[in-house]
Amino acid sequence: MSSSNDRRQREIMDLMMKDFKVELVNDSVKEFFVELHGPEDSLYQGGVWRVRVELPDDYPVKSPSIGFATKIFHPNVDGLSGSVCLNLLNQDWSSVFDLVMVFKDFLPRFLKEPNPDDPMNPEAAELMIHDRPAYEQRVKGCTQLSPIAHLKIKPHNCFLIPKKHNIVRHTQSHKVPVLLRRILQAMKR
Template identity: 60%
Template structure:
């Protein structure tokens, strides 16, 4: 693995020494159901970049109408990914089930998004977890405490 650096919310990690392939660790936007999720995205720049779009693939799973199970996206993530997560386009889906659910039952769709975040988009899912297991257990206890408080705080109908 090559050098890594931080770019606002993203962590960028070069694959090999060239500048053409790298991973980006991307955090879901704070407004919306992807909040709290973190995805590792593999970006490959074509030789003709920037005249040709980079190819982008999600390494871990995400539930979204415009990302299929193969998770290959072609576009630039600086604007595109946050926009994509916040404003999905169910009329042109790659994941038909997600699109149908989103149009039929928005709440159930957002619930499914959050389940996928919980299951597949934790920092440890992209290999960014701390090694120390004992602190891990303490963390999960703290998390369950804080999630109780959050539930109490969300008394909106």
């Protein structure tokens, strides 16, 4: 068990060394969130998602449980639970894989190459097959909202008053974190 915990700790450290933001749940190396950026040259480019990871006791022999905690519109992601349908994370999993591979290779490719023939979100699959422009519009709609959706903003730090197209009219800029200020400025353009 100790070597399994060592590997978990090492892999989490490797993720952080590769510039992934990792947030442990209750200081546990078995459950945590990783910030995933949408891959370039994809409909998800520019988006940021919070992905929940649970490592089973027999990890890496058994695969990690991966799910999107931030809303995403994708044929192979369950719209309610955020669960991911990806063979590499299920029946094709191998103990030679690691979390860096999951977040640098598997999930970016998963976002670039959705499979509407094996859907967890039938609506997304149907749109992708029969109405590609509507599908792309829905994906981009979730992608544009994703950077704001996962930020932890305390109500007393920022007053957001929605305007047309979800543009913010008023903030207390001296209290808003720098990243959020940049996002809000980009939205106003």
